[in-house]
Amino acid sequence: MISLSSNLQINKMVKPYVFSLGAVKRDSGNLCFWNQEIFPFEVARSFWITGVPAGEKRGVHAHYADEQITICLQGKVTVELEDIAKNEYHFILDDPAEALYLPALVWSSFTFEANSVLLVLSNKAFSEADYIRNKVDFEKLQNGS
Numbered sequence: 716m717i718s719l720s721s722n723l724q725i726n727k728m729v730k731p732y733v734f735s736l737g738a739v740k741r742d743s744g745n746l747c748f749w750n751q752e753i754f755p756f757e758v759a760r761s762f763w764i765t766g767v768p769a770g771e772k773r774g775v776h777a778h779y780a781d782e783q784i785t786i787c788l789q790g791k792v793t794v795e796l797e798d799i800a801k802n803e804y805h806f807i808l809d810d811p812a813e814a815l816y817l818p819a820l821v822w823s824s825f826t827f828e829a830n831s832v833l834l835v836l837s838n839k840a841f842s843e844a845d846y847i848r849n850k851v852d853f854e855k856l857q858n859g860s
Contacts, residue, residue: 729818730798730802730804730818731796731798731804731806731815731816731817731818731821732815732816733806733813733814733815733816734753734813734814734816735812735813735814736748736749736753736786736811736812736813736814737749737750737812738811738812745811745812747811747812749814754784754836755782755784755816756782756838757838758784758836758837758838759837759838759839759840760836760837760839760840760841761834761835761836761837762834762835762837763788763832763833763834763835764825764827764832764833764835765831765832767827767831768827768829769827769828769829770826770827770828771826771827772824772825772826772827773824773825773827773833774823774824774825775823775824775848776822776823776846776847776848777819777820777821777822777823777846777847777853778819778820778821778839778845778846778847779819779820779844779845779846779847780819780839780845781819781837781838781839781842781845782816782817782818782819782837782838782839783816783817783835783836783837783838784814784815784816784817784835784836784837785808785814785815785817785825785833785834785835785836786808786811786813786814786815786833786834786836787808787809787810787811787831787832787833787834788811788832788833788834789811789830789831789832790809790827790828790829790830790831790832791807791808791809791827791828791831792807792808792809792825792826792827792828792831792833793805793806793807793808793825793826794806794807794808794815794823794824794825794826795823795824795826796817796821796822796823796824797821797822797853798818798820798821798822799820799821799856799857800857801857808833820856822847822850822853
């Protein structure tokens with residue numbers, strides 16, 4: 716079982732936010748990049764999501780400890796978030812030179828447009844035990860249960 720006390724304290728202060736990556740834009744094409752020092756954590760895992768039909772949702776869960784950075788490499792992804800303090804956030808990811816930071820204990824839902832590609836960078840190795848997949852369980856955490 717994962718200890719929540721430190722995450723609950725930290726997460727009340729840390730909110731999701733968008734930040735700029737490096738980019739060089741030219742008529743011949745764009746080059747986007749990042750340097751590790753701009754990230755709020757060291758990357759331990761990465762994965763990307765492709766082939767999601769237009770209008771379909773991915774995510775629809777939260778993590779106890781995992782923090783993530785998401786980058787829409789192609790297309791457009793609409794992000795709806797709710798944190799442990801019940802604050803709601805809405806972002807549109809459509810620029811590969813921007814990244815969205817997701818702290819732990821944030822319920823996320825990503826709605827994809829056709830042909831979109833989402834890159835996810837994580838500070839933790841995969842662990843099924845870190846997932847909160849049931850919204851009712853997340854709401855219990857929001858209410859202090």
